[in-house]
Amino acid sequence: MNLLIPELRERLLANGRERDFDHVPVVKFFNPFGQGVWLATELDPDGDILFGLADLGYPELGSFSLEELASIRLPFGMGIERDILFQTDVSLSAWAEAARQAGSIRAAECILYARCRSDDAYKTNSVDTENRKA
Numbered sequence: 001m002n003l004l005i006p007e008l009r010e011r012l013l014a015n016g017r018e019r020d021f022d023h024v025p026v027v028k029f030f031n032p033f034g035q036g037v038w039l040a041t042e043l044d045p046d047g048d049i050l051f052g053l054a055d056l057g058y059p060e061l062g063s064f065s066l067e068e069l070a071s072i073r074l075p076f077g078m079g080i081e082r083d084i085l086f087q088t089d090v091s092l093s094a095w096a097e098a099a100r101q102a103g104s105i106r107a108a109e110c111i112l113y114a115r116c117r118s119d120d121a122y123k124t125n126s127v128d129t130e131n132r133k134a
Contacts, residue, residue, distance in 0.1 A: 003029065003066060004027065004066065008026055009047075012027070012041070016042040022091045023091070024088055025040060025090075025095060027082060028083040028086035029069055030080070031081075032078060033078070035056055036056055037054075037104070039054075048065055048067050049064075052064070052092060053096050055099060055105040055106075061092070
């Protein structure tokens with residue numbers, strides 16, 4: 001699998017040019033056989049060094065190498081994968097805090113998505129008192 005398609009690469013590079021901003025993660029990489037989840041927000045101009053949240057047993061903010069991720073060989077000829085369905089509007093700092101509280105990025109993902117679903121349910125089920133007929 002190509003870990004970074006051109007669209008994602010451009011978004012990461014653009015974020016990398018704006019260093020003093022709490023970006024939303026652009027891409028999620030994961031180990032399909034066990035521990036290992038990475039959320040990337042920025043890419044250095046060298047095209048290799050990503051910045052984001054990495055979880056190899058404990059979530060930490062920092063830099064990691066795209067080349068190293070791509071070189072990891074797992075059983076059955078597999079490697080690190082990109083979550084093609086990953087989308088978020090939650091900032092990296094919020095992900096980091098949730099992951100630290102929950103113990104992992106995967107646990108934080110469940111909590112954050114459940115919170116978003118309950119927020120959406122509240123918005124669609126709230127009483128519209130202004131337009132309600134008496």
